[in-house]
Amino acid sequence: MTATIRFVLATASNTARCRIVPARFYTTKPDVSFSELRQIIHGVSSSPYRLIDVREPHEVAGGKVPTATNIPLGEVAAAFALPPSEFKAKYGIDRPTPSEETIFYCRSGKRSQDAIDRVEKVDPKLITRNYRGSWLNYAENALGDKPLK
Numbered sequence: 001m002t003a004t005i006r007f008v009l010a011t012a013s014n015t016a017r018c019r020i021v022p023a024r025f026y027t028t029k030p031d032v033s034f035s036e037l038r039q040i041i042h043g044v045s046s047s048p049y050r051l052i053d054v055r056e057p058h059e060v061a062g063g064k065v066p067t068a069t070n071i072p073l074g075e076v077a078a079a080f081a082l083p084p085s086e087f088k089a090k091y092g093i094d095r096p097t098p099s100e101e102t103i104f105y106c107r108s109g110k111r112s113q114d115a116i117d118r119v120e121k122v123d124p125k126l127i128t129r130n131y132r133g134s135w136l137n138y139a140e141n142a143l144g145d146k147p148l149k
Contacts, residue, residue, distance in 0.1 A: 048100035077118040098125040105131040
């Protein structure tokens with residue numbers, strides 16, 4: 001597993017000098033590629049995972065990656081703070097755990113990274129990954145000219 005340490009810039013209010021201090025320890029792995037995602041969702045890879053689509057419901061109505069669960073970006077931090085039973089009742093899947101990868105995607109990759117940043121503040125033990133190509137990349141590679149449903 002690869003670990004990422006992020007830093008924040010801290011300033012003292014009575015001085016113009018700055019210092020860098022460690023923020024938190026996160027377990028973010030490298031981005032997911034289309035070919036890796038295809039292997040994961042089709043069972044070629046045996047890694048346990050949860051695939052989270054952070055687009056808005058009206059965007060998801062146009063199509064989604066198979067096995068994905070929609071949790072809009074505005075809900076993601078609160079969702080991952082829910083107890084497991086409430087999470088399952090609301091979203092229909094077990095709440096992700098540190099024993100599996102939680103892969104986020106959106107339309108183009110920015111909101112999914114925002115979702116990862118929010119979730120890691122709520123549950124820093126989760127293994128989070130970003131499918132940065134997101135829906136646009138998936139639709140182009142997997143669907144081509146086929147209908148989006």
